[in-house]
Amino acid sequence: xxxxxxxxxxxxxxxxxxxxxxxxxxxxxxxxxxxxxxxxxxxxxxxxxxxxxxxxxxxxxxxxxxxxxxxxxxxxxxxxxxxxxxxxxxxxxxxxxxxxxxxxxxxxxxxxxxxxxxxxxxxxx
Numbered sequence: 859x860x861x862x863x864x865x866x867x868x869x870x871x872x873x874x875x876x877x878x879x880x881x882x883x884x885x886x887x888x889x890x891x892x893x894x895x896x897x898x899x900x901x902x903x904x905x906x907x908x909x910x911x912x913x914x915x916x917x918x919x920x921x922x923x924x925x926x927x928x929x930x931x932x933x934x935x936x937x938x939x940x941x942x943x944x945x946x947x948x949x950x951x952x953x954x955x956x957x958x959x960x961x962x963x964x965x966x967x968x969x970x971x972x973x974x975x976x977x978x979x980x981x982x983x
Contacts, residue, residue, distance in 0.1 A: 862951055864926040872917035873932060885938035888922050892943035916955065916967060924953040954980070 875881060894900050901947055906912050921929050922938070938944055956976070967975070 864924055869946045872914065873929075875914055875917070876932060876936075883936050884911070884915065884916065884923075885933065885936035886941065888919065888938045889941040889943055891919060892941075892947050895947065918954045920953050923947060923949070924949040924955075925951065926950055926953070 882958060897917070904912060904913065922933060926949075929949060933944070933948060934941055956979075
């Protein structure tokens with residue numbers, strides 16, 4: 859399990875992916891997320907089958923919202939730049955990026971220890 863808080867580590871993968879020959883611009887998804895900020899719909903769960911872009915979308919959101927760096931140069935080229943909400947939230951939020959790819963079975967800890975580690979991390983920030 860990895861955690862990132864306002865550090866560009868999690869966002870570098872999106873920059874790399876955006877340079878890929880087969881990159882598909884899904885940045886208009888950000889405009890839909892922006893509409894949820896400050897509303898009762900602010901808690902969002904995104905589920906998809908394996909290999910349907912959950913990780914890359916999470917990296918895109920982290921890159922867009924995180925205060926850790928200025929990614930305007932990247933998003934200026936994408937569809938989100940044409941939306942009214944584009945600059946309102948760009949790189950202006952604290953972001954906690956957690957990957958849960960490693961479950962307790964692979965790290966020799968119980969599920970309770972796994973959840974406790976997450977709670978400890980969140981309480982530190």
